[in-house]
Amino acid sequence: MLIVSCPCCGITAEETEFHAHGEAHITRHTVGSTDDQMETYLFMRKNPKGVHFERWRHQNGCGKWFHMARDTMTLEVFGTYSAQTYEPPEKLLAEIDAKRPGWRDTA
Amino acid sequence: MSDPVSALKNAAYNAGIAEISELGAVGMITLRGDLSAKVLQKAAVAAAGVNVPDQRQILTEGQGGMAWMSPDELLIMCAYEDANAKLADLQEKLAKTHALAVNVSDARAVFEVRGPDAREVMAKLAPVDLAPDQFTTGMFRRSRLAQVPTAFWMPQEDTFRLICFRSVAQYVFDVLCAAAQPGSEVEYF
């Protein structure tokens, strides 16, 4: 069972306080989008063996959503960060680069 | 208007390793807004009678008090019968501010767990480090108690107060009593 740090309230707690909500940084497509864009938006998910960016909620805590970068194989948590962003922070990406060289090629 | 009746009508359990009691109706107002805004802080302090607490802290004074719930939410506590007046006052003061204040006094139940083994009773149900040097008076923790969300703090050593939703008050009372059953001392803290 994972331990997770909530960047919104600063608590580090076990997974049972949280809820995972799948892949993060998905672009919402809507009226005016093509069918292919809609398919990508609604159904296509990465499911990588390795680095994954996810959306979580501190459900039994402050109630806020946030993002987490995690290795799906080793369960290492690279970091958590605000949900109010379109992409992971540069600093976090650099840390992941250092720990998992070449991960972007397979992500 | 009738007399207010809390979820468990002040139910109590005193036969175990800690005393459990439901505290009856407590006034509570949820305030959402920009916690750094002066106007909001001023209004909140006026309603609660205490300063705005820091992240994950609670300040109390008599029946008044204020707890940090999330980066944009405070919980103001007061006497049950004062809640509506305080709410109206808050709403008036915040009329020109983007904020939301609602009375949640009736939506909640408040319990107290008292005694030297109170920490152990709580640690059987909440996945929180409750060691005396890790969880101290003044801290306010939102977590889960067994299977329901809860928030708790220690007004003083050996005493916990916890808030849960009204609908699960009986469940919370039941699990607290089970956790406090005679002979269940852990002798850990």
Added chain:
Amino acid sequence: MSTRLATGGRLLNKSKPVTFQFNGKQMSGFEGDTLASALLANDQMLVGRSFKYHRPRGIVAAGPEEPNGLVNLGDDGKFEPNARVTTTELFDGLSAQSQNHWPSLEFDVGAINKHLSRFLPAGFYYKMFIHPRPFWKYVYEPIIRHSAGLGRAPKTRDQDTYEHFYAFCDVLVIGGGVAGLEAARSAALSGARVTVIEQTAHWGGRTPVDGGEINGAPAQDWIDATLAELQGMENVTLRTRTMGAGVYDHGYVLGYEQLSDHAPHKAGPRHRLWRIRAGHIITATGAIERPLSFAGNDIPGVMLAASVRDYVVNYGVSVGDRTVVVTNNDDAYLTAIALKHAGLDVPVILDARVLALDSDAMAQAKALGIRVLMGHAISSVKGGKRVTGVEVCSQAGEGAVLEEISCDAVAMSGGWSPVVHLWSHCGGKLVWNTANACFNPDPDHAPKGADGSQFVTTAGAASGSFQLDDLLNDAFAAADGVLRCLGMKLPKGAKSSKGERREEAPMAPVWLMPQGASVKLREKAWLDYQNDVKVSDVRLAAQEGFVSVEHAKRYTTLGMATDQGKLSNINGLATLAGALGEDIPAVGTTTFRPPYHPISMASIGGEARGVAFQPIRRTPMHDWHEANGAQWEPVGQWRRPYAYRQGDESTHDAVMREVTNTREKMGLLDASTLGKLVVKGPDAGKFLDMLYTNMMSTLKIGKCRYGLMCSDNGFLIDDGVVARIDEDTWLCHTTTGGAESIHAHMEEWLQTEWWDWKVYVANVTEQYAQIAVVGPNARKALEKLGGMDVSKDALAFMEWTDGELGGFKCRVYRISFSGELSYEIAVDANHGQAFWDALMVAGNDLGVMPYGTECLHILRAEKGFIMIGDESDGTVIPQDLNLHWALSKKKEDYLGKRAHQRSHMADPNRWKLVGLETTDGSVLPDGAYAVGEGTNENGQRNMIGRVTSSYHSPTLGKGIAMGLVHNGPDRMGEVLEFPGTDGKTYSARIVDPVFYDKEGEKQNV
């Protein structure tokens, strides 16, 4: 025979005799005994029958690795099957029954299987019971189920209680032997929070039995002193009778504490499951001795050598008068020496090794006059329910008998394997150690935690360090390394405790005895005692192509019994490797999974049983409903009254009465469970326009509007009435199940997509008791309460207002889910019961009756109103339900709008909502499918629709239903066929789903 010795027994309190029963026979023991030691002291070597052949089985070990000694323990509410005699502490009044035999332990009919063993090889069940298929269910399974299984299932409810405990520490040490104590002592010196758990009731592990000095004094002195030191440290917690059951991700450990198994009359919970989160875990879990594979190694009286020693030293029990020791290592000599010191006879030590020089242990044994035969082995053990002798052969040969030696016990040792289970649970890898012929933890491939660094470290014998000096050094080094991982350190000058070194000769791997044992011998050489797997079975599996260790395990069931192969796995792997001609490390191990040793299911449940099994949500009027005949319906975690039964009436009759009464007079519904979300802010209107398919921003203050919510996939997820409270505040009602999920849904969009929109949401569901006052007399009742104008002019349909009724501050909504004149009134929850009482009084002479959810369903179905979860199921879009009117054409965007344009959603062939009426007035089965012409590719009849709601309508005096039907609205009047699961076929006509008051006049008065 096995018996209690006059002396010895360091764990016994001989001043406290206790009595117990085994298979109804009265026996006696001492406080401090295990059930195993007490049984042996009473000459009860035979304790059970094996799983497959029902062979007589005796106690083999002295710890949790015991495969045979499983008993049914206790009676009734204290009954426990499969209790292990070696880990069951004896108490006065204990009652145990042996398992897996009929009619008795001594004479067992199933033992006939052993004569058929040639016909019951590995995979027998798979091969035999495959054809014919119908036999699976009616012949094979009942037979197998009857003959299989060990303990009985309990028949009465468990009378004990169980609990969890959340604990946090920097360093968790699992195992309280000398390595665990040394690691804990060292780690604690840094000031780290240290918790030590030990599965038995005693500290020090097996070192006091094995002997040796620590820091120049007897090991027991060091153990006592270290324990005292640890007990005196504020930062250390010590728990006995607490097993490390499993290691999980990110430093999570389950500890299993047995609080009253040894003292069943003690108050409090029986087991406590410790949910420990540790910064780092040190597994000081010791090692387990391996059996040797020779013919007859399962005959009662053949035991592990170190266990024989344990019984002598710890419990003053001799397992036999004459014990032959057979070994491939030096350790077993300690047993021979201990037996000799206890005055018992050791006729011979058969040592499979051929050594040039005598080691210390050999010299000592010889000096005691024990005959030692090097290069020798057991060809076969003689005896049935008890060992009577051994046939000696040369290890190098094929088993030709050189000599027969009579004895009543055999102490065997095939070497030691570190207990690597906890290391391996979370990904720790193993490395083959040639010198000790065992798998050691591989420190280069340790389990990794949340930050990607190692979080488990082994110490002592668990690392593969078996010598006292080595294992203490290893434990100290483990603590040192762990502290570094945690960013702490040992104080200056901290030193490792020094253990005595015993010069040992190297062990020699022996996987079969004798090396060239014939088929006849191999068929009697057991690997897995509990599951009856023999050397010949593993060889057969390899021969039949089960070359992967995981496949061979499942084919033979090796290691799949309740002991999870603690004794058998390495020997089994080695046998498989031998059969495949491969190295053991190339074959690898099977996966180690928690728990290390079985734990009670009840401890996993903890407090979640009985009334606390799950949270039951209660409305403020719950107790009133309960006292007034409510039949409960679970709606999520809520309990809502399904109907209120009066007197002897049936639930169905109660529902019919409630419908009629509400339509004709007046009904009260507890609607408190409906979700209530306040949405406020300058952008709240814009936000709700995105969330609802229809327009909410244009709703006038004081008005209500019914709204639909879709996911961005386009599927209908919730519905409810929205009220505009003021310029920037709306109150959204959700379904009962939707309060939390729709609140979360709103927050998700606000926090993760439209975070710059100025909107706040609060869930005020439980702030209010909400009561629907429904029926032609509803207004009269409210007027009797008085306090506000509830006339049509003052409060029209789909309006709301704040006010007072009967002195209660309330908010009144004129909304209707029944088609009747209806008010939904919200009061503060703490006044809910009083307000309900006031309504009951006010309605007394107006025919008021409470009604439940089934009545609510019928009322709405008569009106053709959809219900989320009945007409919708996550695949239904509003268009399917003819709710086009609720889909705004003006709005540029809302959740689901674009998805509705996708080809499948816009397909004219979707199933659509219609009303259904059976041709004979009966009630259609809920969920029944309508069948059409032809069949699909699987030969099944094509389906063209299904029933989504179906009731008997007392108002109309017939069955009414709604359903989704292919092109339904275009097929009005058509009669469809619905085969029921009862074998009947129902005919129903497609009709308008609005069955009652089509113009909606009744609600708008």
